[in-house]
Structures are given as structure tokens and as C-alpha cells.
Amino acid sequence: MIQMKEAFSFLCSSQFWRMALKWTFSLIISYIQLISQNIFSTKPKCYPQTTPSLKTPICIITGASSGLGAAAAHALSKEGFFVVLAGRSTQSLSKIVNSIQKLNNDACLKAFEVDISCFESIMKFKVSLMQWLSDAGMHPSIQLLINNAGILATSHRRTAEGYDE
Known part of the structure; x- marks a missing residue:
């Protein structure tokens, strides 16, 4: 029961939510960068099969x-x-x-x-x-x-x- 209480208090802590939000925003920013690189890239989209x-x-x-x-x-x-x-x-x-x-x-x-x-x-x-x-x-x-x-x-x-x- 004590472990459940500690786990619940950790889930309600600001440290947990700060970490969760930072990771989520980092992932979103990474995906936006990846998509924007693909959209605005001047490299050809096809690659030879023999590479x-x-x-x-x-x-x-x-x-x-x-x-x-x-x-x-x-x-x-x-x-x-x-x-x-x-x-x-x-x-x-x-x-x-x-x-x-x-x-x-x-x-x-x-x-x-x-x-x-x-x-x-x-x-x-x-x-x-x-x-x-x-x-x-x-x-x-x-x-x-x-x-x-x-x-x-x-x-x-x-x-x-x-x-x-």
C-alpha cells in the first residue's frame, strides 16, 4: 500500500509532469524538423537499388x-x-x-x-x-x-x- 501511495504521489509530482512534457515536446519538435527537412529538401527522393x-x-x-x-x-x-x-x-x-x-x-x-x-x-x-x-x-x-x-x-x-x- 505504501508503494502505491509513493507511486501515486510521484505521478502527481511536478517533476514527473515536467519530464513527461519535455519528452513529448522534444518528440514533436523532432518530427516537425524531420518533416520540414523532407518537404524542403532538394535531394532526389529516389535511391538506386544497387546501393x-x-x-x-x-x-x-x-x-x-x-x-x-x-x-x-x-x-x-x-x-x-x-x-x-x-x-x-x-x-x-x-x-x-x-x-x-x-x-x-x-x-x-x-x-x-x-x-x-x-x-x-x-x-x-x-x-x-x-x-x-x-x-x-x-x-x-x-x-x-x-x-x-x-x-x-x-x-x-x-x-x-x-x-x-
């Missing part, structure tokens, strides 16, 4: 430096995905990439350092990912996104930008 990047589906896994994220990266690399690993620790990501490549020489992998709790880090990741896709001549579409990085709002901590963590 090698279209044959290999791209998967992004956040929190891929250990646990379920690392296991998902192992499994999806075996299934033929180009796996983009995202995590906070470059060293841990390198270890996972090496362990996957030992088991699967044909694995297509790319690791990026990103802290999901830091908005600036997320934006740097987006820019780096788009630049890498462009440089590699790959289509900038992601076929699978696994949001495995854990963010749980249980305390009153703030990020460097002043957002609830």
Missing part, C-alpha cells in the same frame, strides 16, 4: 557497452545488421566491438560515445552519426532503434543543462 548500404539494415543500440545492449549487439551483428553501438564509455564500447569481431569477422560495427542524460551529448551524437552515414555513403535511415540506456527519474538530480535527470 550497398540499402542491403544492410542499420540498428542503433543505446547502452550497448554492457548487459542487454551488448547482448543485442552480438545477436544483431550475427543477423546481418550494421550495428551502431552508443554508450558512455569508449573503453567499454571498444571491448564489446572487439569481442563481437572475434566471434564474427564479418560484423559491421561502429561505436559512438554518448551520454543520454546530457542533451548536448545527444546532439553531438546525432551530428556525428549523420556525418558518418554521409561519409560512408549510406542512406540516413535507421531500421531498428533499441533504447537500452537506462534513465530512471527517481531523484531530484539535474543535468548540466538544468534538465531533470
